[in-house]
Amino acid sequence: MRDHFEIRDHDAAGRIGELEVPRAGVTVETPALLPVINPNIETIDPGRLRAEFGAEMLITNSYIVRTTDDLRERAEAEGLHDMLGYDGAIMTDSGSFQLAEYGEIDTTTTEILEFQRDIGSDVGTPVDIPTPPDAARERTESDLDVTRQALADAEAVEAGEMLVNAPVQGSTHPDLRERAGRTAAATGLDVFPVGAVVPMLNAYRYDDMVDAVAAAKRGLSEDCPVHLFGAGHPMMFALAVALGCDLFDSAAYALMARDGRYLTVSGTEQLEGLDYLSCSCPICHGHTAEELRDAAPDDRERLLAEHNLHVTVEEIRRVKQAIRDGDLLELVERRARSHPAMVDGYRALLDHADRLERVDSASKGTFFGLSHESARRPEVRRHHDRLARLDVPDSLLCSEFGEPSEHPYDAVWRVVPPFGPFPRALSETYPLTAEVPDRTDAAAERAAAAGVRALAGANPDAAITLAHRGWGADALSAVPDAVTLEDLSEPGA
Numbered sequence: 001m002r003d004h005f006e007i008r009d010h011d012a013a014g015r016i017g018e019l020e021v022p023r024a025g026v027t028v029e030t031p032a033l034l035p036v037i038n039p040n041i042e043t044i045d046p047g048r049l050r051a052e053f054g055a056e057m058l059i060t061n062s063y064i065v066r067t068t069d070d071l072r073e074r075a076e077a078e079g080l081h082d083m084l085g086y087d088g089a090i091m092t093d094s095g096s097f098q099l100a101e102y103g104e105i106d107t108t109t110t111e112i113l114e115f116q117r118d119i120g121s122d123v124g125t126p127v128d129i130p131t132p133p134d135a136a137r138e139r140t141e142s143d144l145d146v147t148r149q150a151l152a153d154a155e156a157v158e159a160g161e162m163l164v165n166a167p168v169q170g171s172t173h174p175d176l177r178e179r180a181g182r183t184a185a186a187t188g189l190d191v192f193p194v195g196a197v198v199p200m201l202n203a204y205r206y207d208d209m210v211d212a213v214a215a216a217k218r219g220l221s222e223d224c225p226v227h228l229f230g231a232g233h234p235m236m237f238a239l240a241v242a243l244g245c246d247l248f249d250s251a252a253y254a255l256m257a258r259d260g261r262y263l264t265v266s267g268t269e270q271l272e273g274l275d276y277l278s279c280s281c282p283i284c285h286g287h288t289a290e291e292l293r294d295a296a297p298d299d300r301e302r303l304l305a306e307h308n309l310h311v312t313v314e315e316i317r318r319v320k321q322a323i324r325d326g327d328l329l330e331l332v333e334r335r336a337r338s339h340p341a342m343v344d345g346y347r348a349l350l351d352h353a354d355r356l357e358r359v360d361s362a363s364k365g366t367f368f369g370l371s372h373e374s375a376r377r378p379e380v381r382r383h384h385d386r387l388a389r390l391d392v393p394d395s396l397l398c399s400e401f402g403e404p405s406e407h408p409y410d411a412v413w414r415v416v417p418p419f420g421p422f423p424r425a426l427s428e429t430y431p432l433t434a435e436v437p438d439r440t441d442a443a444a445e446r447a448a449a450a451g452v453r454a455l456a457g458a459n460p461d462a463a464i465t466l467a468h469r470g471w472g473a474d475a476l477s478a479v480p481d482a483v484t485l486e487d488l489s490e491p492g493a
Contacts, residue, residue: 002190002223002224002225003020004019004020004021004022004163004190005017005018005019005020005223005224005225006018006020007222007223009323009324010323010359010360010361011242011322011323011326011327011328011329011360011361011364012242012328012329012332012356012359012360012378013217013242013243013244013355013356013359013360014031014241014242014243014244014319014323014328015030015244015246015323016029016030016031016320016323016324017029017030017225017246018030019032019191019225019246019247021057021089021122021123021163022161022163023089023120023121023122023160023161023162023163024057024088024089024090024122026056026057026088026089026122028056028057028089029056029320030225030246030247031237031241031245031246031247031248031316031319031320032056032057032246032247032248032316033055033232033248033249033250033312033313033316034055034057034058034059034091034247034248034249034250035049035053035055035058035059035249035250035253035309036058036059036060036232036249036250036251036254037058037059037060037084037086038060038061038064038251038254039060039061039064039065039068039071039083039084040064040068040071041254043254043257043258043301043302043305044254044302044305044306044309045085046058046084046085046086047084047085047086049086049088050086050087050088053309053310053313054313055088055313056088056089057088057089057090057091057122057123057247058084058086058088058089058090058091059090059091059092059093059249060080060084060090060091060092060093061092061093061095062092062093062094062095062112062115062116062119062121062124062125063093063094063095063105063107063112064095065080065092065119066095066107066112066115067106071083075119075120076118076119079119079120080092080119080120080121081120089122089123090120090121090122090123091121091122091123091124091125091165091191091249092116092121092123092124092125093125094107094109094112094113094116094124094125094126094127094128095107095112095127096125096127096128096129096130096167096195105127107127108127108153109126109127109150109153109154109157110153110156110157112124112125112126112127113125113126113153113154113157113159113164114157116162117157117158117159117160117162121162122162122163123162123163123164123165123190123191124154124159124162124163124164124165125164125165125167125193126150126151126153126154126164126165126166126167127150128146128147128150128151128167128169128195129143129144129146129147129150129169130167130169130195130196130229131143131144131169131170131171131196132171132196132199133171133172133196133199133200133205133208134171134172135171135172137173137176140169140170140171140173140176141176143169143171144169144170144176144179144180144183147167147169147180148183151166151183151184151187151189152187154166154187154189155187155188155189163190163191164189164190164191165189165190165191165192165193165227166184166185166187166189166190166191166192166193167184167192167193167194167195167229168180168181168184168192168193168194168195168216168219168220169195169196170212170215170216171196172200172208172211172212174211174212174214174215175215177194177212177215177216177219178215178216178218178219179219180216180219181215181216181217181218181219181220182219182220183219184219184220184224185219185220185221185224190225191225191227191247192216192220192224192225192226192227193226193227193228193229193247194212194213194216194226194227194228194229194245195229195230196229197209197212197213197228197229197230197231198229198230198231200212201230201231201233201236204339204341205341206236206239206341206342206344206345206348207341207344207345207347207348208348209231209236209240209345210239210243210345210348210349210351210352211348211351213226213228213240213243213244213245214243214349214352214355217243217244217355218355222359225246225247226244226245226246226247227245227246227247227248227249228240228245228247228248229249230249230251231245231248231249231250232248232249232250232251232252232253232312233250233252233263233268233312234263234264234265234311234312234314234315234316235264235265235266235267235335235338235339235342236335236342236345237315237316237319238315238318238319238322238328238331238332238335239332239335239336239342239345239346239349241319241323241328242328242329242332242349242356243349243352244359248316250309250312252308252312253305253308253309253312254305254308256268256304256308257301257302257304257305257307257308258301260272260300260304261304261308262274262277262304262307262308263307263308263311263312264278264279264311265311265315265318265335265338266335266338266339267338267339271289271292271293271300271304272293274289275289276289277289277292277307279307279310279311281306281307281310281311281314282306282310283303283304283306283307283310284307287303292304318331319331325364325365326361326364326365327364327365327366327368329377330368330370332346332349333346333370333371333373333374334370336373346373347373347376350373350376350377353376353377353378353381354378354381356378357378357379357381357382357385360378360379360382362382362430363429363430364430365430366430366433366434366435367379367430367431367433367434367435368434368435368436369418369434369435369436369437369444371441372441372442372443372444373443374418374436374443374444375417375418375441375443375444375446375447376443376447379430379431380418380419380431380447383419383420383422383431383432383451384419384420384450384451384454385454387420387421387422387451387454387455387458388454388455388458390422390423390455392455392458392459392462392464393409393410393411393462394410394461394462394463395408395409395410395411395462395463395464395465396409396410396411396412396413396462396463396464396465397409397411397412397413397465397467398412398413398414398415398420398421398452398455398464398465398466398467399412399413399414399415399466399467399488400414400415400416400417400467400468400469400488401467401469401488403424409465411423412424414427414432415448415451415452415466415467415468416432416434416436416448417436417440417444417445417447417448418436418443418444418445418446418447418448419431419432419434419447419448419451420447420448420449420450420451420452420454420455421448421451421452421455421466440469440471442472442474442475445468445471445472445474445475446474446475446478448471448475449471449475449476449478449479450478452464452466452479452480452483453478453479453480456479456480456482456483457480460482463484464482464483464484465483465484465485465486466479466483466484466485466486467486467488468485468486468487468488469487469488469489470487470488470489470490471487
């Protein structure tokens, strides 16, 4: 067990946790955002991040500090916290990004971790190889050998109270990501960043990002705090948290402000094209779109960055509340509707519903069926798996309508798409308290039919009748021949 990370609440694979950062004397509640601070370009004063934006941790690049003479001298003399004027926890990157960009850097894992320790970093990072998406398997395996050695070198460094990252790479090869996760989890290191996802996010490959993270999570144990390196757009936080990510670092708030871009939870807008500011953060409350456009360039960049950071932090809080309320997947679905690529990401998440089901809460708030994707949620899978546990009478009517006043059956159960059949006594238990549309879609019917099939398969001697409301042929073809069908939508039914 990693005694510096404790999970307090969870929904799907998302969790609210506490990450103890002993060197800083700070306990960070996760999911958490780490604003990226470029030590050469100060868009927002780091001293404001904790008090005004609630950022309990930030991230900066120790390689830039080490290779910039005046920054190195200040960091060595003052320490990183005093140099930045920040009293929360500080994570430092190692230069791996520069390595990916330029092919080589002038440092080793041992050197850069010792430098991070000496300047007062609270969470350090070794020099791993961030293999890009779609890299050949041979290259990916070679890069993973280098990263594996970097993790071994990191374990050998006397880090003191500094926590140390164990990055998980593997490009777009799920089995290599899983193997890398297992390797990282077997170390004595502390935080587990999933790396090289930024190219996927920049290309709107949210489904590939989901598969990469899901593979890494299969290799990691549940007590591993997971950092999704470089994922800073609020639109995708709910999706990533539902996968089991705990930490995010964002340079987007500043980089997009520099380009005149205005972040929202459903995408990115150009300030030039806005007539109204739809946000209620302090910046948008105190300025009009025209006033922001007319501001001096430096002021406009700072104000946009502050808005972008407010929106980003607000979404993290919204995700936490969704975990507490037990409706994280409903939030994921709402966010998915903002872009077709996000829908792909949500569908990819549901491809991993079996793993989500293993960690999802068995009882929480009301299940809302919002689309045909809802039929693939882990709660539906769990209900189908549990049908074999139910006692079934010799003759059973499963009906979408109420119980007939007179009937020849030993019992009458309810049928609610997408769940399928269940005893009426369970109607007030989660998730069978579900709110679903009256106009049932084909996916919900197919899922309900799968429930009937599971019940009939577990009880081959029972005489089961299904009374449905005009289900489609695709759903009805999934119902076993042994089940008697009655169409309640037909005249006279």
